[in-house]
Amino acid sequence: MRTEQEIQFENEDRNGKLRTTLFLQKGDRVKICRCMKSKTFPFCDGEHKYFDVQFGPVVVHVADEEKHEKSDPPRM
Numbered sequence: 001m002r003t004e005q006e007i008q009f010e011n012e013d014r015n016g017k018l019r020t021t022l023f024l025q026k027g028d029r030v031k032i033c034r035c036m037k038s039k040t041f042p043f044c045d046g047e048h049k050y051f052d053v054q055f056g057p058v059v060v061h062v063a064d065e066e067k068h069e070k071s072d073p074p075r076m
């Protein structure tokens with residue numbers, strides 16, 4: 001499994017809005033910041049805990065197909 005520091009991403013301007021594309025591989029697990037407070041954006045660095053925000057990160061796991069069959073179903 002790669003660390004977030006090893007994962008490539010690209011920022012681009014889309015009609016005046018920032019768009020970030022992550023280049024993920026099987027087995028990658030990343031936490032994407034959605035509070036906009038992270039100092040390591042687009043990744044969550046835990047900074048959301050110190051602000052009165054409604055959101056924590058979005059966790060994205062690109063499952064290995066074999067492991068995915070054995071993992072628990074997603075929590076709702």
Ligand code: FES
Pocket residue numbers: 032033034035036037038043044045046047048049055056057058
């Ligand atoms: S720092 Fe923004 S969601 Fe964690």
